[in-house]
Amino acid sequence: MRLQVLSSGSGGNSALVRAGEARVLVDAGLGLAELEARLETAGVPPPVGERSTLDHVLVTHGHLDHARSAGGIARKHRALLHGSEAMLSAPAFRRARRLSTLRVGAGAVLDEREGLSMSNVALPHDAHPTVAFRLEHSGRVAVILTDMGRPDEHVAKALRGAHVLVLEFNHDAQMLASGPYPAALKRRVAGDAGHLSNDQAARMLRWMASEHLHTLVLAHLSQHNNRPELALEAAHSTLEALGLAHVRVLVASQHEIGENLEV
Numbered sequence: 001m002r003l004q005v006l007s008s009g010s011g012g013n014s015a016l017v018r019a020g021e022a023r024v025l026v027d028a029g030l031g032l033a034e035l036e037a038r039l040e041t042a043g044v045p046p047p048v049g050e051r052s053t054l055d056h057v058l059v060t061h062g063h064l065d066h067a068r069s070a071g072g073i074a075r076k077h078r079a080l081l082h083g084s085e086a087m088l089s090a091p092a093f094r095r096a097r098r099l100s101t102l103r104v105g106a107g108a109v110l111d112e113r114e115g116l117s118m119s120n121v122a123l124p125h126d127a128h129p130t131v132a133f134r135l136e137h138s139g140r141v142a143v144i145l146t147d148m149g150r151p152d153e154h155v156a157k158a159l160r161g162a163h164v165l166v167l168e169f170n171h172d173a174q175m176l177a178s179g180p181y182p183a184a185l186k187r188r189v190a191g192d193a194g195h196l197s198n199d200q201a202a203r204m205l206r207w208m209a210s211e212h213l214h215t216l217v218l219a220h221l222s223q224h225n226n227r228p229e230l231a232l233e234a235a236h237s238t239l240e241a242l243g244l245a246h247v248r249v250l251v252a253s254q255h256e257i258g259e260n261l262e263v
């Protein structure tokens with residue numbers, strides 16, 4: 001299985017997972033033209049004829065930086081669009097031809113032939129529901145967890161054991177407190193239904209990391225309230241304390257697609 005982040009941050013989130021012949025997009029938060037361009041750069045051009053070029057589009061929650069082009073990209077690439085019941089009536093979803101209701105907290109086989117399975121876990125965040133996804137193929141596990149308001153040990157334990165982990169390191173608490181956001185927005189981001197600070201993400205990492213983990217991708221970094229060095233420092237010191245200093249740590253970009261990682 002391979003995982004490639006196409007975009008990460010409040011300007012749009014999307015990641016491509018490939019397992020054998022199966023192709024799954026997790027979130028579609030860029031504008032349609034930009035998302036298509038990044039997919040093409042990643043080796044997934046638009047379809048010719050009736051053949052599907054993406055099999056599934058999974059959406060974590062209804063905020064536009066995750067759901068903006070979900071219906072459009074699913075329709076264009078002839079994919080099955082998976083969203084919670086609350087999401088399926090949203091404008092971003094209506095364009096899809098094939099819809100599947102995501103059961104929150106449940107698992108499903110996405111591709112029988114490839115043996116690709118998916119499960120999801122509900123997260124505390126101010127879009128209900130919001131989920132994290134765990135994808136498993138041939139004994140390898142990728143987890144994508146962003147948009148979480150506070151650390152939660154039960155969530156972490158349910159998603160422990162990934163080989164590749166994409167984890168939100170949204171903000172530095174000091175930078176957010178002294179930064180340019182209006183007070184109400186500061187409260188939202190820092191609140192229990194907002195986003196993980198670097199310290200909170202490090203706590204999640206302590207619970208989630210196992211000896212299987214080889215690559216950690218720091219995701220959804222705030223442009224205004226974080227710096228890659230601060231997020232990297234929080235991640236590296238946590239991994240070192242766990243005896244996992246060998247784990248590779250990358251920062252996902254808002255502006256360009258990431259490396260196509262072997263899970």
Ligand SMILES: [Zn+2]
Pocket residue numbers: 009010013063065066146147220
């Ligand atoms: Zn988001």
Ligand SMILES: [Zn+2]
Pocket residue numbers: 061063125127147
């Ligand atoms: Zn969100």
